[in-house]
Amino acid sequence: xxxxxxxxxxxxxxxxxxxxxxxxxxxxxxxxxxxxxxxxxxxxxxxxxxxxxxxxxxxxxxxxxxxxxxxxxxxxxxxxxxxxxxxxxxxxxxxxxxxxxxxxxxxxxxxxxxxxxxxxxxxxxxxxxxxxxxxxxxxxxxxxxxxxxxxxxxxxxxxxxxxxxxxxxxxxxxxxxxxxxxxxxxxxxxxxxxxxxxxxxxxxxxxxxxxxxxxxxxxxxxxxxxxxxxxxxxxxxxxxxxxxxxxxxxxxxxxxxxxxxxxxxxxxxxxxxxxxxx
Amino acid sequence: xxxxxxxxxxxxxxxxxxxxxxxxxxxxxxxxxxxxxxxxxxxxxxxxxxxxxxxxxxxxxxxxxxxxxxxxxxxxxxxxxxxxxxxxxxxxxxxxxxxxxxxxxxxxxxxxxxxxxxxxxxxxxxxxxxxxxxxxxxxxxxxxxxxxxxxxxxxxxxxxxxxxxxxxxxxxxxxxxxxxxxxxxxxxxxxxxxxxxxxxxxxxxxxxxxxxxxxxxxxxxxxxxxxxxxxxxxxxxxxxxxxxxxxxxxxxxxxxxxxxxxxxxxxxxxxxxxxxxxxxxxxxxxxxxxxxxxxxxxxxxxxxxxxxxxxxxxxx
Numbered sequence: 001x002x003x004x005x006x007x008x009x010x011x012x013x014x015x016x017x018x019x020x021x022x023x024x025x026x027x028x029x030x031x032x033x034x035x036x037x038x039x040x041x042x043x044x045x046x047x048x049x050x051x052x053x054x055x056x057x058x059x060x061x062x063x064x065x066x067x068x069x070x071x072x073x074x075x076x077x078x079x080x081x082x083x084x085x086x087x088x089x090x091x092x093x094x095x096x097x098x099x100x101x102x103x104x105x106x107x108x109x110x111x112x113x114x115x116x117x118x119x120x121x122x123x124x125x126x127x128x129x130x131x132x133x134x135x136x137x138x139x140x141x142x143x144x145x146x147x148x149x150x151x152x153x154x155x156x157x158x159x160x161x162x163x164x165x166x167x168x169x170x171x172x173x174x175x176x177x178x179x180x181x182x183x184x185x186x187x188x189x190x191x192x193x194x195x196x197x198x199x200x201x202x203x204x205x206x207x208x209x210x211x212x213x214x215x216x217x218x219x220x221x222x223x224x225x226x227x228x229x230x231x232x233x234x235x236x237x238x239x240x241x242x243x244x245x246x247x248x249x250x251x252x253x254x255x256x257x258x259x260x261x262x263x264x265x266x267x268x269x270x271x272x273x274x275x276x277x278x
Numbered sequence: 279x280x281x282x283x284x285x286x287x288x289x290x291x292x293x294x295x296x297x298x299x300x301x302x303x304x305x306x307x308x309x310x311x312x313x314x315x316x317x318x319x320x321x322x323x324x325x326x327x328x329x330x331x332x333x334x335x336x337x338x339x340x341x342x343x344x345x346x347x348x349x350x351x352x353x354x355x356x357x358x359x360x361x362x363x364x365x366x367x368x369x370x371x372x373x374x375x376x377x378x379x380x381x382x383x384x385x386x387x388x389x390x391x392x393x394x395x396x397x398x399x400x401x402x403x404x405x406x407x408x409x410x411x412x413x414x415x416x417x418x419x420x421x422x423x424x425x426x427x428x429x430x431x432x433x434x435x436x437x438x439x440x441x442x443x444x445x446x447x448x449x450x451x452x453x454x455x456x457x458x459x460x461x462x463x464x465x466x467x468x469x470x471x472x473x474x475x476x477x478x479x480x481x482x483x484x485x486x487x488x489x490x491x492x493x494x495x496x497x498x499x500x501x502x503x504x505x506x507x508x509x510x511x512x513x514x515x516x517x518x519x520x521x522x523x524x525x526x527x528x529x530x531x532x533x534x535x536x537x538x539x540x541x542x543x544x545x546x547x548x549x550x551x552x553x554x555x556x557x558x559x560x561x562x563x564x565x566x567x568x569x570x571x572x573x574x575x576x577x578x579x580x581x582x583x584x585x586x587x588x589x590x591x592x593x594x
Binding site: 183 | 489533548
């Protein structure tokens, strides 16, 4: 494995079998020979429509599912004590209204992953600092609240807090802004970029919204019916996309790319930027 | 005559926690064949407006103001008369309408139920109408005997549109018709809504929090914030020259599709509580332009003449 890789997915296929009592069994191939590498300290976007296998891929990397065939390997990371360890992986789920337990306070919710990983209680200071780092300030006010008293954006921040408390190397974010209002979603996306830049956390960002992916991701993989149909840097995908499906996604996002030569481009942006209009 | 003319509609919900002021002095008009968008963030009262027009969800509700449909005041109509209006004259595409179909009843039966309730029609005529409507939304009429679960999310959404437009109502209210759908399918659905509405000369009220998707099909747009209409105008006016600070921020929080990274700011702060009565402007806490007058006095209401509900409008 090369230096920059964190996770490598090689030729992974996943088939779901459907056993029926009286009729013959049927099967669905959710992933069909997918190969992918996740680069260190980068945000990888996976876009595609529902049923394209995005979430299956995420669950395979998380280890929640086993691949039918193929290999998923994690690179070795240096330990603080000089040894080697495998990267820690965390996940943020789609719906902030369902992913937090109604019966746990914010403090308990955030402390839970720490307790599971380290088998010891987490100090209140750690929880406060994590809550503050996700922008829930003052943290003391939030500690004893229940999720139902929080807004959607705040809940999603709690979900991020519980993901980063174990200091993961890789966070898989599954459609986690699609439930939020646009104005709140933007702030959460900005926060993801900040986490990536400051803490060096690698992200796999799963979405069906190509503009959200283009906003945060360094690299983008486009999936369609279980296959990766296109992979490239943000710039490659947006200016030189080859695949028809990627093109239809781009045009669905309402774009026509205006080149810098065109006068319509807002002069506030640097010349290398392409402004996209409605 | 307007198809729908709402004047000074105020809706409160009285609960144990106190009175929720959900809609405050809302004025809204929809002309014949017009497609009107109502945009606002979650909790701003968009859906309550739709439900007030349809007279559903009336529990603990306190309503004042006037709702005129085709020149008739419907805010105090009897339950029975309201039932006749709904479905026949006012169609409704509910939120998350993918799940709005009865899972245990075949699609054809659900269409026919609606027809029987409102009209006398022969079995043959009904079948013809149903298959006609289904092909209008590009669903194979052969499949009308299927159950809802046999269709995909986008197909179910189209079936709901067909169901709402079945009896050619004068007005159709679509509550978040595209949320929870894929980008490509979203586009299909709103295109379909527009075409069918135009074909049948139906007026359409589209409610959404996504200004950018919905604005593509609208003639006019109302922007709602904290139960109040803050700006209204044609699509071009709103998109090209937004005047109210909230609309401006809403537009600038759109994710740009740039090749090089750019940063966009969301709208800071949180939306105001419906429990509180505000003396001044509700948007003050999140507004950069705010000053003394915003704290003390309410900005002018959006009516037919006033386009923007802001103290600073017209000063520049």
